[in-house]
Amino acid sequence: MAVNRVKSGISGLDELIQGGFPEGSSVLVTGSPGTGKTIFGLQFLVEGAKNNEPGIYLTFEETKKKVLDQGEQFGWDLGKLEKEGKLIINSVSDADIGEILKNLSDETKKIKAKRLVIDSLSTLLESARRYTSKLQKEVHKLGKGEHGICLPEPMEKVTREDVFYIIREINKLELTTLMISEAPKEGDYLSRDTISEFVCDGVIELKAIGGIGKRTLTISKLRSTQHNITSLDMGITDKGIAIEAT
Numbered sequence: 180m181a182v183n184r185v186k187s188g189i190s191g192l193d194e195l196i197q198g199g200f201p202e203g204s205s206v207l208v209t210g211s212p213g214t215g216k217t218i219f220g221l222q223f224l225v226e227g228a229k230n231n232e233p234g235i236y237l238t239f240e241e242t243k244k245k246v247l248d249q250g251e252q253f254g255w256d257l258g259k260l261e262k263e264g265k266l267i268i269n270s271v272s273d274a275d276i277g278e279i280l281k282n283l284s285d286e287t288k289k290i291k292a293k294r295l296v297i298d299s300l301s302t303l304l305e306s307a308r309r310y311t312s313k314l315q316k317e318v319h320k321l322g323k324g325e326h327g328i329c330l331p332e333p334m335e336k337v338t339r340e341d342v343f344y345i346i347r348e349i350n351k352l353e354l355t356t357l358m359i360s361e362a363p364k365e366g367d368y369l370s371r372d373t374i375s376e377f378v379c380d381g382v383i384e385l386k387a388i389g390g391i392g393k394r395t396l397t398i399s400k401l402r403s404t405q406h407n408i409t410s411l412d413m414g415i416t417d418k419g420i421a422i423e424a425t
């Protein structure tokens with residue numbers, strides 16, 4: 180069966196991946212800070228809006244205003260896309276993971292979303308962890324004294340099960356999803372949680388090589404797709420991200 184393709188919106192990329200990302204796939208976009216992950220995600224959603232494929236941008240990193248401002252840098256009127264029902268920008272701080280997933284599902288139905296960007300998977304997990312430990316502190320206060328409620332240990336770190344669960348739940352929405360992930364400074368793993376790269380259908384690595392002022396994009400994995408795994412030269416201009424011909 181032929182795979183339907185979803186255009187990335189990144190100039191020069193789609194022709195290298197047989198027309199785009201496989202429909203419904205989840206792709207991890209990983210890189211250190213400043214490598215262009217957020218721009219990549221927004222550009223993907225703007226492309227969706229152009230193609231009648233509404234999208235949701237879920238951020239744990241930036242306020243809505245910052246997102247709108249960042250879009251403006253590249254000539255994207257994200258506020259207008261929201262008004263037209265082609266985009267939802269959702270900025271979340273500490274929240275329960277169940278609530279986040281429920282909202283995502285509601286928003287997907289509301290605008291008939293086809294695309295989703297999670298910015299980032301690392302901060303989603305961090306936000307969920309903070310929420311849990313805050314909640315536990317509250318319960319602890321209530322529980323002191325005669326009730327003596329027995330509490331579980333605060334969620335200090337995210338388990339493999341947490342990551343599997345969250346990615347699986349998100350995948351159930353059947354949206355073409357970019358999961359942005361902060362690349363660790365060292366080590367062989369691509370993402371901080373060291374699991375998501377195995378669970379996602381694709382992995383794209385962004386790098387900024389200081390000194391020589393070079394940016395690269397590497398498609399390290401993309402299910403159902405013939406692709407090269409060499410690093411591609413990439414540029415960021417006032418039009419967004421583009422793959423540069425070599």
Ligand SMILES: Nc1ncnc2c1ncn2[C@@H]1O[C@H](COP(=O)(O)OP(=O)(O)O)[C@@H](O)[C@H]1O
Pocket residue numbers: 210211212213214215216217218219252253415416417
């Ligand atoms: N208008 C622009 N023209 C060229 N490069 C830009 C522009 N705006 C931002 N950048 C580059 O993009 C980087 C920020 O990209 P961003 O997607 O926010 O990174 P990340 O999300 O990976 O931390 C900046 O550090 C800068 O190098």
Ligand SMILES: [Mg+2]
Pocket residue numbers: 216217218240298
């Ligand atoms: Mg970012």
